[in-house]
Amino acid sequence: MISPATLLRDLVAIPTVSSQSNRPLIEWIQRFFLPLGWHQRLFSYEDAHGFEKINLIVSPRSLDEESISAELAIVCHTDTVPYSSTWADATNLLEVDGMLHGCGACDVKGFLACMLATVLEMDTAALRHQLCLVFTSDEEVGCRGARFLAEHKALKARYAIVGEPTSLTPARAGKGYCLATISVKGRAAHSAFPEAGHSAIFAAAQLLREIENLAQELLLERNNAFSPPWTTLNVGEIRGGTAKNIVPSECSFLLEWRPIPGQQPNLVLDRLRKIIGRLSANEFEAEVEVLRMDSGFETSAESTVIQSVQRQPGTPIETIAFATEAPWLARMGAEVVVIGPGSMLTAHSPRECVPKAELDSCVHLLRTAIEQLCG
Ligand SMILES: [Zn+2]
Known part of the structure; x- marks a missing residue:
């Protein structure tokens, strides 16, 4: 032995x-x-x-x-x-x-x-x-x-x-583990003439506010075996802009979510895509790249x-x-x-x-x- x-x-x-x-x-x-x-x-x-x-x-x-x-x-x-x-x-x-x-x-x-x-x-x-x-x-x-x-x-x-x-x-x-990079696009311009460009950072801020609301909606579906008993999400990294006097043309962030068992891991992704679709009516452009999608x-x-x-x-x-x-x-x-x-x-x-x-x-x-x- x-x-x-x-x-x-x-x-x-x-x-x-x-x-x-x-x-x-x-x-x-x-x-x-x-x-x-x-x-x-x-x-x-x-x-x-x-x-x-x-x-x-x-x-x-x-x-x-x-x-x-x-x-x-x-x-x-x-x-x-x-x-x-x-x-x-x-x-x-x-x-x-x-x-x-x-x-x-x-x-x-x-x-x-x-x-x-x-x-x-x-x-x-x-x-x-x-x-x-x-x-x-x-x-x-x-x-x-x-x-x-x-x-x-x-x-x-x-x-x-x-x-x-x-x-x-x-x-x-x-819980599952899911991760995606979201890249928000804008248009660069001299910051003295912001209307000549489109700020990717302001646009990302709009999207982030919607993602915070989504986090609140996720509290409604519960699995009491867990603490906390719902799907959590986090934006753990954000990058954007190149200089103080340039209207930023790009802002990207990492969105992580941990779905409770029984919930499809792409539920958050589908809601995110719906939000982006809604914002797109207003000169908004973003791409989602899924990095992990484990239930x-x-x-x-x-x-x-x-x-x-x-x-x-x-x-x-x-x-x-x-x-x-x-x-x-x-x-x-x-x-x-x-x-x-x-x-x-x-x-x-x-x-x-x-x-x-x-x-x-x-x-x-x-x-x-x-x-x-x-x-
Ligand atoms: Zn291990």
Whole structure:
């Protein structure tokens, strides 16, 4: 038996920032499964910067050449966010007071180590239903690996456990994530003669006021599993104009919205296009470029997959505020739960760590879930 903490040390030592290929880590996992005799399939693609990205699916049973059909898929991304150059021990796992520190410790190599430690100690050949472990790429830059699997219909699953740090509390629902750039056009002129031009910034201000009203309308559709229980939106960046004495010809901003599950992610987009259409009657011009359009997910609290990871009946079940691969697994037909050791409050920072004890609990929890769902 190898402890998850020992495996985590090896996993953290292989840097897997999303801007690089994840091949070194994938090959490490492949070597891990060779002596176990597990079947493996790779699904690779080239990212926008020309780097090879690989999704790996492994199973103790043979894998269909067409579409893989799993009873239970346990899913974990292989990439991490970039880490600061001043964090000297980012890839050197350090233990302090029962906490293991390192880049990816909780997001999400801690869970990955637990997956591996769990199957090492189980007689997986005796499982009656198909168990697949799924290692994905590019989660931190828009879930591109999971999306690749969904769009290529590579995998179907009845149940899925997606690893993310939730301090081992099952999360059964999450909001979606959508992002668009809106570019408002104007006409440049000397600012002493504003009527000779058309200010893109004033026009954008008009549109922004309408978007604020839209945010108020969104409060009416509620899903009480969340706090706040509605679709939120934010304009997080704005750019426009070139000089104090030029009527600006362009103003663009980033609009982000997080739709509650059940609400179509393009509802906000459709309303936005209607607003732009209405404003266009009055010398207004704007273009919308959609960058992300991921729906939310929601699994019933009564689902077998939720119960399989509950440490005790009646313990809390939560919803999550951050984006995960869960909606893509839901699209593959799965009832999904998100769970994992560590807290997202330390992730994406040099404070990233995972409690060693939670790794051991997670192994126990995964073992129970596999036995219940595949045994
Ligand atoms: Zn993550």
